Amino acid sequence: MAGFDWIVPVILTMITAATPLVFAGIGELITEKSGVLNLGVEGMMLVGAVTGFITATVTGNYFLAVLAAAFAGSVMAFLFGVLTLSLMANQVATGLALTLFGVGLSALMGQEFVGMPVDPLDKLYISGLTDIPYIGPIIFGQDGLVYLSFAVVAAVSWFLYKTKAGLILRAVGDSHDAAHSIGYSVIGIRYLAVMFGGAMSGIGGAYLSLAYTPMWAENMTAGRGWIALALIVFATWKPGLVLIGAYMFGGITILQLHAQAAGLDVPSQVLSMLPYVATVLVLVLISKDQSRIRKHAPACIGKIFHPAA
Amino acid sequence: MLLKIEKRSESSRVMVYMTPIIALVLTVLCSTVLFTLLGVSPVEALNTFFIQPLDSRYDLSELFVKATPLMLIAIGLSVGFKANVWNIGAEGQLTMGAIVGSSLFIYFHDIDSVFLLPAMILLGAIGGAAWAAIPAFLKTRFNANEILTSLMLVYVAILFLSVLVHGPWRDPDGFNFPESRTFSDSADMPILVAGTRMHFGTLLALLAVLGTWIMMAKTLVGFQIKVIGSAPTAGGYAGFSQKKIIWFTLLFGGALAGVAGLSEVAGPIDQIIPTISPGYGFTAIIVAFLGRLHPVGIFFASLLMALTYLGGETAQISLGLPVAVTGVFQGMVLFFLLASDVLVNYRFRLNIGRKAVS
Amino acid sequence: MTLKSIPSLLGAVAVAGSMLMGATAMAEDKIGFVYVGPVGDHGWTYRHDLGRQAVQNELGDKVKTTFVESVKEGPDSERVIRQMAADGHKLIFTTSFGFMNPTLKVAKQFPDVKFEHATGYKRADNVSAYSARFYEGRYVVGKIVGNMTKSNVIGYIGSFPIPEVVRGINALTLAAKSVNPDIKVKVAWVSTWYDPGKEADAAKALIDQGADVILQHTDSPAPLQVAEERGVWAVGQASDMSRFAPKAQLTAIIDDWDGYYVARTKAALDGSWKSEDTWGGFNTGMVDLAPYNKAIPADLIALAEKTRNGIEDGSILPFAGPFNKQDGSVGAKDGEALDDGTLLGMNWYVEGVEGELPK
Known part of the structure; x- marks a missing residue:
């Protein structure tokens, strides 16, 4: 069936386009579930991207590179935590400032590394399995970070809904005063959540600089951090939907490019608007139903907590 | 914890004035390290960032040109922020204001009338307000979070601008380049000080600051906003409608952002181009908080923010520092300012030899 | 530090700063x-x-x-x-x-x-x-890729549909068609000058649609990396990008401002500077090609060089007729060539380009 041959390549391209969004989205989801809104995703991704790239170029060790990217992202997030959690600065303003800072810092760090190629992250190849037509390359032919992104989503999903720690995290995000009065350390839990978010953003950035387009160039995230923020709303704060949403957000761009290449007349700007309009619509749909929004959206998001005692 | 943060029973008046100074001192200390690491004399660098951009009358006027959109937007947003209405989509409202406002000129560019510009300003305000009305409607009708809806609408507005400027709004004599015809004299913002770029928009910004101050301090609306912001339930008992406040604050912020957009395109830009604003709508959020949501604070915060941009350009020209340093430096200044604000409402206390009472 | 000492510190900063500024002002x-x-x-x-x-x-x-x-x-x-x-x-x-x-x-x-x-x-x-005149470079490249392609489909990543970009697409198409009438050029517009990820996605989409040569009018080397990985040809943009695609890069269309900048600066220094309108091509050195890929057959390189020399001495004009516009109307008649004014405002495709030009 020649008519369906395009599906496999489209899916393969979608996976690459979606993976950085999955990482950044799932990290920010945990951050937001704890009741914190960190708008600095773009900045954290960039710092992760450059740190990962530098580590890979200098050491040649990609495992270390991803680790370093995660660490760099969480250091950025820690900074955000100090300001918003300990010093109670406004989260929206601090997040925006963090992005300003991250864009500059990553450019400064990467100055010597512009225009350097690096080998892309290895892809899995299992003789026999990867060669299966259609599903082989999709399921058995990805790089390690793609598999990791699925594992992280599964782990986060399990953590949030099946573990006590996950319950506590959600409680902190839904009612910090109540969680505090039971005796949980709201600030401590939020620090962990924020830093997890940073680490995931860092890995998402490293996916760009090591696998998606293996190079470093200033501002190479090109707004993906902001898309990740939209994605979480679109996913109504559910980990599984973050995954699906990331593939849809990535997919729209890919399909649009394919349609153009096939000679179909599509106004690209109008199509580019679609994900954002769709997010607004989803938000309206879930918000309309009070019980649903209460179930998934963290009630304390963006609110400052100070123990009254 | 050794160090404990305690809420003050009332905000510290001293700290209101002290914290900017503390932040300044911290910035000077930290940037000394940063600039030394970069191999630049810290004294020279700080001079370039903060003093040099102010050393002539023209430079001062440029400071106001850069600060004008920030001031207009931040003052508009601050009213909403006080009422806990989180409009972070001012960038989109700015864009729509610019589009709707200048549509009058684009379609009737032959008009030579003293009423053209006022009508454009009015339409700019309407365009911004209309774009902000969407999150207001979705919030009041469907309870959709305005942080997220207003943010999403930013991208829609910017893409819409892109459609216009790459398509129907192109200058017919412009070789199909993506920009509109340049505005005629009657569509241009009048210049306030001859020989500079300081335009009528700056006056509008100052009026907005003053007007908002009066509104917040003296009028019933201002009172309602403050009450709803600090204690929504109490506001409810007093018979204030939260929905009305949401509508009012979003439209107010949107209108001012729209005016900011229009005054950019009819002022220093003088035409419609693909990027009207280098992120003023987002930067203004930082400005609003730096100014602690108070008109006077916002006035100074927008000037300070503008100064760091101007300083960054000067640092590139005279010191050869890359633009990345400006980002890091700005981030640092903002972090310190935002962080030190904690001292206004809280105090630190050392817990030595004393059991925490809780 | 006491409150009092801050103004004096600021003063000191200002004084020291202005002294430094004075010292750096040289001849x-x-x-x-x-x-x-x-x-x-x-x-x-x-x-x-x-x-x-x-x-x-x-x-x-x-x-x-x-x-x-x-x-x-x-x-x-x-x-x-x-x-x-x-x-x-x-x-x-x-x-x-x-x-x-x-x-x-x-x-x-x-x-x-x-x-x-x-x-x-x-x-x-x-x-x-x-x-x-980057389109001159694309015209030479067109002669090469028209012969190198096996699928007869060339993929072109566009930024924004402005005349500069459209000119490049048309020049490439005319040249490629002159050596291979079956050629089709597919265009994907990414609405950005610079987004490595999206550029890579566009390259993949074009390859998946049958293109085995990728050209770009965007800034990052990402499309070349994709071409290298997928085993198709590509042409670098602005710089020699062979480091990113040693096997795939056929050549690159290089922007070289060095000569112009040095000459104009010298002119400004010795007082001979005059306001001019320079639209320079190969002949001024502003446009150059990166070393050819070893995989290109010698006769093709000869053709490319001949074309390049012809453009340089004016005997070859890329937009010389006869050719048709995409809609079938006449683009330029036999013996005619488009003038610079038409090139500057070009907003239509030539025959051979697929899809509609976004308006």
């Missing part, structure tokens, strides 16, 4: 560059900055070059240009189309300062306009 002439992107973009701005470095190396201590990067097209650019002019720069290069009107505004206020604006169409007594 050398200052040459300024205003960039739209970061010098680290490895594309458009990167090439202009190499030009700046060439000026600095060539003229040594006679000049001091300065630059401001990532300047937004809008009010900021006018301020930066003006600041450079007021700061005693002798010659200022503004290197993005969107800086055109700001450059002209500032030039009016500083008649003694000389300005050079890239890729625009307006001039003044002290403002030159310069641009490069």
Whole structure:
């Protein structure tokens, strides 16, 4: 069936386009579930991207590179935590400032590394399995970070809904005063959540600089951090939907490019608007139903907590 | 914890004035390290960032040109922020204001009338307000979070601008380049000080600051906003409608952002181009908080923010520092300012030899 | 530190600063560059900055070059240009189309300062306009890729449908069709000059649609990386990008501003500078090709070189008729060639390009 041959390549391209969004989205989801809104995703991704790239170029060790990217992202997030959690600065303003800072810092760090190629992250190849037509390359032919992104989503999903720690995290995000009065350390839990978010953003950035387009160039995230923020709303704060949403957000761009290449007349700007309009619509749909929004959206998001005692 | 943060029973008046100074001192200390690491004399660098951009009358006027959109937007947003209405989509409202406002000129560019510009300003305000009305409607009708809806609408507005400027709004004599015809004299913002770029928009910004101050301090609306912001339930008992406040604050912020957009395109830009604003709508959020949501604070915060941009350009020209340093430096200044604000409402206390009472 | 000492500290900073400023003012002439992107973009701005470095190396201590990067097209650019002019720069290069009107505004206020604006169409007594005929490079490339393609499908990644980009697509198509009438050119518009990820996605989409040669009018080397991985051909943009695609890069169309910048700076220094309109191609060195890939057969390289020489000496005009527009109407008649005015405003495809040009 020649008519369906395009599906496999489209899916393969979608996976690459979606993976950085999955990482950044799932990290920010945990951050937001704890009741914190960190708008600095773009900045954290960039710092992760450059740190990962530098580590890979200098050491040649990609495992270390991803680790370093995660660490760099969480250091950025820690900074955000100090300001918003300990010093109670406004989260929206601090997040925006963090992005300003991250864009500059990553450019400064990467100055010597512009225009350097690096080998892309290895892809899995299992003789026999990867060669299966259609599903082989999709399921058995990805790089390690793609598999990791699925594992992280599964782990986060399990953590949030099946573990006590996950319950506590959600409680902190839904009612910090109540969680505090039971005796949980709201600030401590939020620090962990924020830093997890940073680490995931860092890995998402490293996916760009090591696998998606293996190079470093200033501002190479090109707004993906902001898309990740939209994605979480679109996913109504559910980990599984973050995954699906990331593939849809990535997919729209890919399909649009394919349609153009096939000679179909599509106004690209109008199509580019679609994900954002769709997010607004989803938000309206879930918000309309009070019980649903209460179930998934963290009630304390963006609110400052100070123990009254 | 050794160090404990305690809420003050009332905000510290001293700290209101002290914290900017503390932040300044911290910035000077930290940037000394940063600039030394970069191999630049810290004294020279700080001079370039903060003093040099102010050393002539023209430079001062440029400071106001850069600060004008920030001031207009931040003052508009601050009213909403006080009422806990989180409009972070001012960038989109700015864009729509610019589009709707200048549509009058684009379609009737032959008009030579003293009423053209006022009508454009009015339409700019309407365009911004209309774009902000969407999150207001979705919030009041469907309870959709305005942080997220207003943010999403930013991208829609910017893409819409892109459609216009790459398509129907192109200058017919412009070789199909993506920009509109340049505005005629009657569509241009009048210049306030001859020989500079300081335009009528700056006056509008100052009026907005003053007007908002009066509104917040003296009028019933201002009172309602403050009450709803600090204690929504109490506001409810007093018979204030939260929905009305949401509508009012979003439209107010949107209108001012729209005016900011229009005054950019009819002022220093003088035409419609693909990027009207280098992120003023987002930067203004930082400005609003730096100014602690108070008109006077916002006035100074927008000037300070503008100064760091101007300083960054000067640092590139005279010191050869890359633009990345400006980002890091700005981030640092903002972090310190935002962080030190904690001292206004809280105090630190050392817990030595004393059991925490809780 | 006490409160009192802060004003005095600030005073000290100011005094020390102004002394330093005084000390650095020397006899050398200052040459300024205003960039739209970061010098680290490895594309458009990167090439202009190499030009700046060439000026600095060539003229040594006679000049001091300065630059401001990532300047937004809008009010900021006018301020930066003006600041450079007021700061005693002798010659200022503004290197993005969107800086055109700001450059002209500032030039009016500083008649003694000389300005050079890239890729625009307006001039003044002290403002030159310069641009490069990159389409010449694409025409030569077209002769190569028309022969190299097996699928007869060429993929082209476009940024925005402005004349500059459309010209490149058309030149490539005309050349490729002249050696291979079956050629089809597929275009994917990414609505950005620079987004490595999206450029890579577009390259993949085009390859999946049958293209086995990828060209781009965007800034990052990402499409070449994709071509290398997928085993198709690609043509580098702005710089030699063979480091990113040693096997896949056939050649690259290089922006080379070095010669022009050095010549104009020298002219400004010795007083011979005049406002000019330069639209330079191969003959001025502004457009160049990277070394050919070893996989290109010798006869093709000979054809390419012949074409290049023909363009250089004027015997070959890329937009010479006869050819048709995409809609079948006549683009240029036999024996005619399009003039520069038509090229400057080109907003239609030639026959052989697929899809509709976005309006």
